[in-house]
Amino acid sequence: MSTATPIQKFDITAEEIDALVGLFYQRIRAHPMLGPIFARAIASQDGPEWRAHEARIAAFWRNAIGIDRSYDGNPMQVHRANRDIHPGMFSTWLDLFHMTAAEVLSPEKAANMSALAERIGQSLRYGVTTRDEQRGAPPILR
Ligand code: HEM
Structure with a gap:
């Protein structure tokens, strides 16, 4: 059964997003x-502080x-402003996200969230x- 509203890009509930976000940041x-x-x-x-962050991420x-x-x-502004974050870290973040989505959601919902x-x-x-690059330094690609 579909619970999506017409403006929704795909079928997923707020409760399912909360479950995914909770487990993902536990692993983070x-x-x-x-x-x-x-x-x-x-x-x-x-x-x-972590509950507030997770609530913000779920709203995102x-x-x-x-x-x-x-x-x-x-x-975009938040990630550009955080000097600890480098380009090579995104694949690790995304791998963890895909793994968690596949555990918490149905295959179709996990595929949509991951995409x-x-x-x-x-x-x-x-x-x-x-x-x-704008800082004049060569990008750190690892
Ligand atoms: C290298 C991978 C990533 C790292 C290390 C990272 C790290 C962080 C950190 C530390 C914050 C807290 C805010 C701050 O830094 O002051 C944050 C906020 C956030 N991140 Fe990431 N992030 C990554 C990738 C992503 C991705 C791929 C997404 C979305 C698909 C995402 C979505 C968000 C959102 C929505 C916030 C909240 C921004 C706000 O305050 O409104 N992040 N991230």
Whole structure:
């Protein structure tokens, strides 16, 4: 049965997004390369700051999918401004996201979420790459 509204890009519920986001950031916190970057930007321990971040991320996904319009941020600006984030990290982030989506969602919903994450991820990676080039430094590709 489809629960999608006409403006939704594909069928997924807010509850399914919450489940995916919760498990994904649990794994991010434990990740040897990505965990420390998020610990610096959000909080070193799990707690209220992390719940607020996850709520913001869930709103971002609902906005990207067309479920609602409550997200008001600018991810490109945020990722370009964070000097810990480098282009070569996106494939690791995306691999973890795809793995988690495949565990939490049906195959069709996981494929749709993963395709959307890939598109947004390529765009953010490009933004971070050109930031590094604008500083006059050769881009770090690892
Ligand atoms: C190299 C991979 C990535 C890293 C290391 C990373 C890291 C971070 C960090 C540390 C923050 C917290 C804000 C801050 O830095 O001040 C953040 C925010 C965010 N990230 Fe990422 N990110 C990555 C990729 C992605 C991708 C691929 C997406 C979407 C598909 C995404 C979506 C977001 C969103 C929506 C926010 C919240 C922005 C806001 O405050 O409105 N990130 N990210």
